[in-house]
Amino acid sequence: MEQLDFFTVPSPCIGVCQANNKGYCKGCFxxxxxxxxxxxxxxxxxxxxxxxxxxxxxxxxxxxxxKDAMQSAEEINPQQSLFADxxxxxxxx
Numbered sequence: 001m002e003q004l005d006f007f008t009v010p011s012p013c014i015g016v017c018q019a020n021n022k023g024y025c026k027g028c029f030x031x032x033x034x035x036x037x038x039x040x041x042x043x044x045x046x047x048x049x050x051x052x053x054x055x056x057x058x059x060x061x062x063x064x065x066x067k068d069a070m071q072s073a074e075e076i077n078p079q080q081s082l083f084a085d086x087x088x089x090x091x092x093x
Contacts, residue, residue: 009046011038012053029056 013035016027024031030038034049041049 009043009050012050024056029053029060 012028012030013025014027016025018026019032020026025035028035030049030053034052038046038049
């Protein structure tokens, strides 16, 4: 049985409108097709797109937090990596 829709699903657009390296909007995390076809989607399709956008946001946030944690761990540890690209001071090669 189909549920009656009393309210329209609002667009997740926040006005940023720039694509990231995977083609998703940096503001609302919709794909190009999802942005262009939003007005043609049914309420169920719109809810699905919003659900996908939330998943994409969580995935990107999780990756950013992991990257930030790794950078702060490197700042805390003053010992340089043995495999660093630049030469250590005092190396006479």
